[in-house]
Amino acid sequence: xxSEFSLIDRFFASRARANTRxxxxxxxxxxxxIAPPVGEMLAISTDMLxxxxxxxxxxxxNALGHxxxxxxxxxxxxMGAAPLGFTLAFSLPKPREDWLAAxxxxxxxxxxxxxxxxxxxxxxxxxxxxxxxxxGSVPQDAALRRDAAQPGDDIWVSGTPGDARAGLxxxxxxxxxxxxxxxxxxxxxxxxxxxIALGLALRGVARAALDVSDGLAGDxxxxxxxxxxxxxxxxxxxPRSAAxxxxxxxxxxxxxxxxGDDYELCFTATPGARDAVEAAAxxxxxxxxxxxxxxxxxxxxxxxxxxxxxxxDGTGAPLNLTLQGFDHFHAD
Amino acid sequence: xxSEFSLIDRFFASRARANTRxxxxxxxxxxxxIAPPVGEMLAISTDMLxxxxxxxxxxxxNALGHxxxxxxxxxxxxMGAAPLGFTLAFSLPKPREDWLAAxxxxxxxxxxxxxxxxxxxxxxxxxxxxxxxxxGSVPQDAALRRDAAQPGDDIWVSGTPGDARAGLxxxxxxxxxxxxxxxxxxxxxxxxxxxIALGLALRGVARAALDVSDGLAGDxxxxxxxxxxxxxxxxxxxPRSAAxxxxxxxxxxxxxxxxGDDYELCFTATPGARDAVEAAAxxxxxxxxxxxxxxxxxxxxxxxxxxxxxxxDGTGAPLNLTLQGFDHFHAD
Numbered sequence: 210x211x212s213e214f215s216l217i218d219r220f221f222a223s224r225a226r227a228n229t230r231x232x233x234x235x236x237x238x239x240x241x242x243i244a245p246p247v248g249e250m251l252a253i254s255t256d257m258l259x260x261x262x263x264x265x266x267x268x269x270x271n272a273l274g275h276x277x278x279x280x281x282x283x284x285x286x287x288m289g290a291a292p293l294g295f296t297l298a299f300s301l302p303k304p305r306e307d308w309l310a311a312x313x314x315x316x317x318x319x320x321x322x323x324x325x326x327x328x329x330x331x332x333x334x335x336x337x338x339x340x341x342x343x344x345g346s347v348p349q350d351a352a353l354r355r356d357a358a359q360p361g362d363d364i365w366v367s368g369t370p371g372d373a374r375a376g377l378x379x380x381x382x383x384x385x386x387x388x389x390x391x392x393x394x395x396x397x398x399x400x401x402x403x404x405i406a407l408g409l410a411l412r413g414v415a416r417a418a419l420d421v422s423d424g425l426a427g428d429x430x431x432x433x434x435x436x437x438x439x440x441x442x443x444x445x446x447x448p449r450s451a452a453x454x455x456x457x458x459x460x461x462x463x464x465x466x467x468x469g470d471d472y473e474l475c476f477t478a479t480p481g482a483r484d485a486v487e488a489a490a491x492x493x494x495x496x497x498x499x500x501x502x503x504x505x506x507x508x509x510x511x512x513x514x515x516x517x518x519x520x521x522d523g524t525g526a527p528l529n530l531t532l533q534g535f536d537h538f539h540a541d
Numbered sequence: 542x543x544s545e546f547s548l549i550d551r552f553f554a555s556r557a558r559a560n561t562r563x564x565x566x567x568x569x570x571x572x573x574x575i576a577p578p579v580g581e582m583l584a585i586s587t588d589m590l591x592x593x594x595x596x597x598x599x600x601x602x603n604a605l606g607h608x609x610x611x612x613x614x615x616x617x618x619x620m621g622a623a624p625l626g627f628t629l630a631f632s633l634p635k636p637r638e639d640w641l642a643a644x645x646x647x648x649x650x651x652x653x654x655x656x657x658x659x660x661x662x663x664x665x666x667x668x669x670x671x672x673x674x675x676x677g678s679v680p681q682d683a684a685l686r687r688d689a690a691q692p693g694d695d696i697w698v699s700g701t702p703g704d705a706r707a708g709l710x711x712x713x714x715x716x717x718x719x720x721x722x723x724x725x726x727x728x729x730x731x732x733x734x735x736x737i738a739l740g741l742a743l744r745g746v747a748r749a750a751l752d753v754s755d756g757l758a759g760d761x762x763x764x765x766x767x768x769x770x771x772x773x774x775x776x777x778x779x780p781r782s783a784a785x786x787x788x789x790x791x792x793x794x795x796x797x798x799x800x801g802d803d804y805e806l807c808f809t810a811t812p813g814a815r816d817a818v819e820a821a822a823x824x825x826x827x828x829x830x831x832x833x834x835x836x837x838x839x840x841x842x843x844x845x846x847x848x849x850x851x852x853x854d855g856t857g858a859p860l861n862l863t864l865q866g867f868d869h870f871h872a873d
Contacts, residue, residue: 237767238687239619239751240584240677245576251583252572253660255674257630259667287571298589298672328585331672335591340630340663340672342587345572355570419571435569 216304217332220313221297224327241328243294245346251293252345252352254284260337265380270308272399273339274315280422281343282323282403283472287420289353289412290345292325292405298342300335323405353411353418353476358436360505362416362477365486365497367404369450370425371461372397374468384460390452397450401472407497410489411476418476424467426518426530429475433503433516442501444530445523466530477503548636549664552645553629556659573660575626577678583625584677584684586616592669597712602640604731605671606647612754613675614655614735615804619752621685621744622677624657624737630674632667655737685743685750685808690768692837694748694809697818697829699736701782702757703793704729706800716792722784729782733804739829742821743808750808756799758850758862761807765835765848774833776862777855798862809835 222237245251258280260266264273278295285292297316320327325343376394378384386394404420411418417436421428425447433440447465454461478486483499490497507513520528554569577583590612592598596605610627617624629648652659657675708726710716718726736752743750749768753760757779765772779797786793810818815831822829839845852860 239616240586240622240684242582242584242620242679242681242684244582250574250576252574253628253674253676254572255628255630255661255663255672257632257663257665257670257672259632259665259670262632262665262667284571288574290572296585296587296674298587298674300589300591300594300670329587331587331589333589333591333594335594335670336668338589338591338632338667338670338672340587340589340670342585342628342630342674344585347574349574352572352574 216306216309220309249346250349252285252288252290252347254281255342256280258339270311271315274312275319275400277339277341278316278319279401279403281341282405283420285343285345286404286408287418287474288347289351289408290347291409292323293344293346294326294328295341295343296329297327298331298340300333300338351412353415355417355419355432356435358417358432358438358477358503360438360503362503363480363499364440364477364501365499366473366475367407367495367497368473369448370421370471370473371453371464371468372450373470374464375453384456390455393452398470404474404495406493407474407495410493414482414485414489415476415478418474421471421473421475423469425475426466439504439506439513439517440501441504441519444520444528446500448498548638548641552641581678582681584617584620584622584679586613587674588612590671602643603647606644607651607732609671609673610648610651611733611735613673614737615752617675617677618736618740619750619806620679621683621740622679624655625676625678626658626660627673627675628661629659630663630672632665632670683744685747687749687751687764688767690749690764690770690809690835692770692835694835695812695831696772696809696833697831698805698807699739699827699829700805701780702753702803702805703785703796703800704782705802706796707785716788722787725784730802736806736827738825739806739827742825746814746817746821747808747810750806753803753805753807755801758798771836771838771845771849772833773836773851775855776852776860778832780830
């Protein structure tokens, strides 16, 4: 296998060995050595992507390289952390030069754009599996945590969630759309843009935040549970791309609320911070939309005793939504 | 899948959420937040274990849990780093309660022994794949690097390398041995002991170091190449367990020199540090053996122009060894 794995050295290790800007020691030793800037914490997240579950076998390898790192950078964004570096461990059945060239090009294009250096890794033969652990830095008291939402906070979302799920639906033949819209959806699905600049701009502005990987409804619930609060969401306020708005309303809602893989940020902030939030969004070049309010729990009211979401429409009328959870590419 | 994956929450996430000793923020947010002690670096290593390549499908899951973390802790040991925490990402075909209970028990028994906390992770459905990223801390100038060997250094090895490979040979039917020896070999293969205490004791004593995962001959070459030096090894000086010494001499040498999965440390130190090395080993409770010397390269001598190993026997006579590289569990 050694001659085949020298391909991996060519596309990854040789590149990582040159990375000595952030890491005191990178690939080639037993460990990489890094340190966060003085006074800051290291923010760490790990994500594993498996063929057939997180991506289709015929996915464009350049897009896969992008997405493998993007989903991890998105976790840093949701924390308000600045990217430092990452490790990449992967197993693949048989190294193919064209595949590795395209995968590594997509990966490093994104890594370079965010100054995020490959500092270590592992490669082995096996069913295709990609595991990135990413490292960023953030001052401890500036970190955007999930447990910091408070009653009265506005709830915001970046971008236009739902496009990635719409793209999956097109790939699966669940619905049709014309070619230009299909391209918008597919790009959202294959090349999510980690909202690093927005996360950094929201330090000291937002209270709680996370990135939407498994659908807005399910992910927002993580904030509610960790913060022990409820939420009231105006479903008509949800931002939709022009392409998504051309699909049937039920599909729009399904995609916006329960569609995953968008990697937009969902965050809360006090109403007094609205101008600051808008300024942060403008600075980051990412649109943000206010979609609801954090509410307090009421043990005396069964409907509000536990963390949960009350949906309503633009007129304030309650909506009873049945949302199907996002299941990535798997059918079970 | 959610109900099945609640098993994972039970065995892993709930436990990690309680880990707030070292991490300011653990599992349950987008990122974990940690920092090395003031003035130290974070040492980071990642290893991916794949069924059929790194372990057999019928492996004892408790032993697999131990080994999954042990191979990563071993990288910290080789760096002279103190364990802090780890992330665990894994895919598995179908969560089974008994398997997960045994796997997590083996994993956490070792983690607790070294005060190494689970701080994050990811789980997904897919072919069995285990990816750990481990974090330790070490003062930058105390790190045991691979590129620090110098001509004249002694070459040392801990423990009795070869037992793990002997165990694999017994499992594969390559050779037979009696039951007691087979148990020694199998334990070496399935429950390698990361040499953390030795690595820490060798700070300021050893120069270069690494852990032997792919066979002494191949791994030592990494030190030689990174340090741009050669080595002279006395094959008869290699420490062998009593069990290994009962196998044929050719098998002993194959196991000692080219056998992987032992996770012993191989390191260099000046001859003036011999007493200090012995004291460090005694302090750590791990035997160490001097097996050779680092030599300088000689561009004028084709045999010594490039980093490489000159083998000789106890009388000083050169040996011409043909070593088969270690291939874990794979046959190609």
